[in-house]
Amino acid sequence: MNQYSEILLDHFRNPRNVGELSDANGIGEVGNEACGDIMKLYIKVNDDGIIEDARFETFGCASAIASSSIATEMIIGKPVEEAIRLSNKAIAEALGGMPKHKLHCSVLAVDALARAIADYRGETVEDAPDPVICHCMGIKKSAILDVIEHGIEDLDEIAERTEAMTGACGGERCRPVIEKMVKDFFGDEK
Amino acid sequence: MKRVYLDHNATTPIHPEVKAAMIAAMEVFGNASSHHAFGREAHELIENARKTVADALGAKPDEIIFTSCGSESNNLVIKGVTCGNSICKIGCEKNEVIISAIEHPSVLNTAKCLQGEGKTVHLCPVDENGIIRLDILESLISHKTALVSIMYANNETGAIQPIKEISELLAGKGIIFHTDAVQAFGKIPINVKELNLDFLSLSGHKIYGPKGVGVLYKKKTRKVCPLIHGGHHEFNLRAGTENTVHIAGLGKAVELSIADMDGEWQRLGKLRDWFESEVLRRIPESYVNGGKVERTAHTSNISFRFIEGESILYDLDFDGIAVSTGSACSSGSLEPSHVLLAMGMDHGRAHSSIRFSLGRSTTKEDLAYTVDALERSVTRLRNMSPLWKGRKK
Known part of the structure; x- marks a missing residue:
């Protein structure tokens, strides 16, 4: 069985909205060559705050290309306020599901979109109220904090409850960040 | 399409002649350990294959151990010669192993497992063409070195390693030398005596033979602690009733690959x-x-x-x-x-x-x-x- 769904393969083979958008008023780029994924998302927002058009350019695997492609389809015609709520889960579901070790591709698409919208608004993503901590699984800071605030300081248990640190990189990237979050929360009490 | x-x-597809040999071997159901005619028939099939493999490597039949795959062969030698257990009479006291940085995971991760037991594993680097740095290898060798394991040909780039030079470097130092020849055997002529190898691994399914069967060549004078303890099979080194069908297939595959x-x-x-x-x-x-x-x-x-x-x-x-x-x-x-x-x-x-x-x-x-x-x-x-x-x- 192919690890990818028919929908995902279709978006990989026949990607929608590929290329540069010359009159874009928001551009978001995430990833780097060393990690094997770069996504560049262009949006054009009209005066009514509606995303009129979106395009992408992606360097990455089949699921990265498919995630970018379907993300553009899912935001075109939507108000910015609605598009910003697009979750990586919704992208994965729209693609007919993704293998667990590929979920970070859907996270990248959401990140790229967040950056494009921030760019349009003249903000930076660092202003974002709830950043993604676990990039493989798309787990946001609030979800992890919620567990920590319930008194959980064991990293394995945090992983079990939030799915953070359980993705492709095995927690390589986010474990230190979460460790610090635990320390910051419990540190002084010990 | x-x-x-x-x-x-x-992996490679099974050669039609290998398939035919395996189908024929399926009719032979005896346990090779049994002394009656049924057992003797199975025993003969296995020993013929052993002889074929031995001839292909320039080894003796009692130096050929059949295993379930290349990975098992690699595990058997790496764990087996560094075993400190005195009951198995290996009692390895040296604490260091050297492998190359480009080994197959079945060598890399087996070595990592030894690290968990407190042994030191050195990863010898390669140059920009993927050839082991002999000068660095030489500097890593010491009286503490138990085993050097360097693959014969790399699976990703095909780079053929200077096995003879490594063997000469190690000669007389009391260091065991193993090569994972899974990607080289059947492509390059290999003579274990000329190369003075202690151990060599090969696999059936890379040479148009079946999956699920491999070989570890072990120089007669070398000792190895079994991974699978049990009966007397494979010279007491790999217990379990022999996989007659696959071993017969492997024998045929070896014969064909050497011919071609x-x-x-x-x-x-x-x-x-x-x-x-x-x-x-x-x-x-x-x-x-x-x-x-x-x-x-x-x-x-x-x-x-x-x-x-x-x-x-x-x-x-x-x-x-x-x-x-x-x-x-x-x-x-x-x-x-x-x-x-x-x-x-x-x-x-x-x-x-x-x-x-x-x-x-x-x-x-x-x-x-x-x-x-x-x-x-x-x-x-x-x-x-x-x-x-x-x-x-």
């Missing part, structure tokens, strides 16, 4: 070189990885800059072409091929690599079809890659 299989380093070896080396080498020259001519920014040294004649590893390898793999799959990638994105890890990184390649080039491994069925027509498909795929994917556009500016 046309189908082209260019992943022979992953020189002819296939010549034929595939020419095809591979033609393929590489066509790819480099037609596809800009493509680079052969590790192509400047002697490689197995059927292996070609090429990077197509500014594209992630997995996306090429899936494009080719749509055209019926089977290749493989050492790219991180197909394996689920973040790091691309450890072999290409060990060669000092940057992550971008390593991420964009594809391995083509030719075999018995490969024709020039297959390769021409593949070059066409590759050109289409690379063009398509580069057109949507922000890196490609960035490069053009």
Whole structure:
């Protein structure tokens, strides 16, 4: 069985909205060559705050290309306020599901979109109220904090409850960040 | 749709004569350990295969241990010769093992397991062509070295390692030398006596034999602690009733691969070189990885800059072409091929690599079809890659 769904393969083979958008008023780029994924998302927002058009350019695997492609389809015609709520889960579901070790591709698409919208608004993503901590699984800071605030300081248990640190990189990237979050929360009490 | 299989380093189809030998062996159900006629028939099949393998390696039949795969052979030797357990009479007191940085996971991770037991594992680096640094290897050797394990030919680039030189380097130092020859056996003539090897691993399914059977050559005078304790099978070194059918198949596969070896080396080498020259001519920014040294004649590893390898793999799959990638994105890890990184390649080039491994069925027509498909795929994917556009500016 192919690890990818028919929908995902279709978006990989026949990607929608590929290329540069010359009159874009928001551009978001995430990833780097060393990690094997770069996504560049262009949006054009009209005066009514509606995303009129979106395009992408992606360097990455089949699921990265498919995630970018379907993300553009899912935001075109939507108000910015609605598009910003697009979750990586919704992208994965729209693609007919993704293998667990590929979920970070859907996270990248959401990140790229967040950056494009921030760019349009003249903000930076660092202003974002709830950043993604676990990039493989798309787990946001609030979800992890919620567990920590319930008194959980064991990293394995945090992983079990939030799915953070359980993705492709095995927690390589986010474990230190979460460790610090635990320390910051419990540190002084010990 | 046309189908082209260019992943022979992953596995090979069973040769029809191997299949016939296996079907015939299925009629022989006796337990090779039994002394009656049924048992003797099975015993004979196994011993014939053992003799074939021994002859192919220049070894003696009682130096050939049948295992379940190449990985088991590698585990058996690495764990078995470093075992400190006095009951098994190995009682290894030396605490260090040296392997190369480009070993197969079945060597790398087995060595890692030893590390967990408190042993020291040295990873000997390779040069930019993927050949082990003999000078560094020499500096890593000490009186504490129990085992040196260096693969014969690399699975990703085909680079053939200087096994004879390593053997000479180790001679007389009381260090055990093992080579994982899974990718080399049946392609390169190997004589374990001339090379003065202590241990050598090989696998059935890389040489048009069945999966689930491998061999560990063990020099008569060397000792190894079994992974699987039990009965007296395989000279007390690998318990479990012998897999007669697979061993018979392996014997036939060894016989055939030795018979075809020189002819296939010549034929595939020419095809591979033609393929590489066509790819480099037609596809800009493509680079052969590790192509400047002697490689197995059927292996070609090429990077197509500014594209992630997995996306090429899936494009080719749509055209019926089977290749493989050492790219991180197909394996689920973040790091691309450890072999290409060990060669000092940057992550971008390593991420964009594809391995083509030719075999018995490969024709020039297959390769021409593949070059066409590759050109289409690379063009398509580069057109949507922000890196490609960035490069053009």
